[in-house]
Amino acid sequence: MTSFDQAGSAPRPQSLMLSFFGIHALGRDVALSASSLIDVFGQAGITEDAVRSTLTRMVKRGLLERHRRGRKTYFGLTPRAADVLQDGHDRIWHTGAVNRDWDGTWTLVGFSLPEAWRSERHDLRSRLVWNGFGPLQNGLWVAPGTVDVPEVVSGLGLDSYLRVFQGATAVAPTDARTVLHTAFDVESIAKGYEAFLTRWSNGAQGPGGPGAQVPSEAGALVRQLLLHTDWLEQVRQDPHLPAEHLPADWPAARAEERFHELARRYEESARQEAARALDAITVTAAGE
Structure with a gap:
């Protein structure tokens, strides 16, 4: 039970974990306890074993750091992971999904x-x-x-x-539209946005469409996580192609509007759920 990419497959636990840390830890110098992450991700259908193995792999890959407090283990972002997540944050909230400002270069x-x-x-x-x-x-x-x-x-x-x-500058016999359709799978990118719109057509009820259901008991915290992970996947697959050379009905703007609408809808309730559910400690940027 998780959100699905344009091919219909669920995101990896690591993608969900990165999204979660991006929402709840980026820029805050905090580390989150393994036990609270297990509880939250259990609501998203991710098993305890999958959460623990994901955390271990992310530590080995230099994306997370372990912090010990008594018998508890906490995980915080490394500078490398923070940079990656900040880039994703900027793409989502500042760059946007529609490139209306291309200068032709x-x-x-x-x-x-x-x-x-x-x-x-x-x-x-x-x-x-x-x-x-x-x-x-x-x-x-x-x-x-x-x-x-x-x-x-x-x-x-x-x-x-x-x-x-x-x-x-592309010159004859080459033109900008030919370059775009040669270097990028424009049709697939469009289908990704259309699939996102289909999955999230049921508003606060979460992803819609065949096989992409969110259990009715899932709260705003889980829905927020699935939404953000799903949207970031679409942004990753879109090279920010110039709008002037795309079809008039290009779905990125509609999909982005839907994302923002639901993100605002889930934000406050998700924040309150996170405050109750997450066991966090303050850490320095350099570690312990």
Whole structure:
């Protein structure tokens, strides 16, 4: 019983956990007890074993830090995780889902990595996708607008393998619409927003549509978590394509309006539930 992505599959427990920390811990220098997380996630249909294994994996991946208080274990965000979540927060609440301000420029990244560098290639492509790039052709990726590529690839150690250009304008026989439909799965992105609208068509009752039900006993805290996780998944899949080159009925604006409507509806009740349910301690940014 969780929200579903556009392909109909439930989000991973780690995605839910990151969303939860983004809502209730980002910017607060707090750590949350494992026991209270188990209780809350149990309401979302996530088992205790799944919560514990997710927390352990996130610690190993450098996303969470453990803090001991007596016999209790608490988990707080690492600076790395906080940066990722802050970026997601900014995309949701500031950047928005509809790009009405494109100035016609592109950022191009060309790269050629040794064949054996599969991990490095995967990391680079993941960074590019998250920052709005799509593959235009083999070894050449493109994003609308100006992207800070050095920041995007920071820490990967691949600078000497990259060729970066900005400000390019598509000219005949290439046009902007062709670039978008070549580098990005525009139809799939639209279907993602339409699916979001379908899942959340029942208002406060949670996701609607086949197989995407939220138990009637789920409170605002769980509904808020599922909503935010689901919406962030849509934002992640959308490279913020220029609205002027998309269909007139592009569903991003309607989906975003629905998200904001429900987010406001759940916010206060979810905050009150969290205050009752969460066992939190204050921690410093550096740890204990």
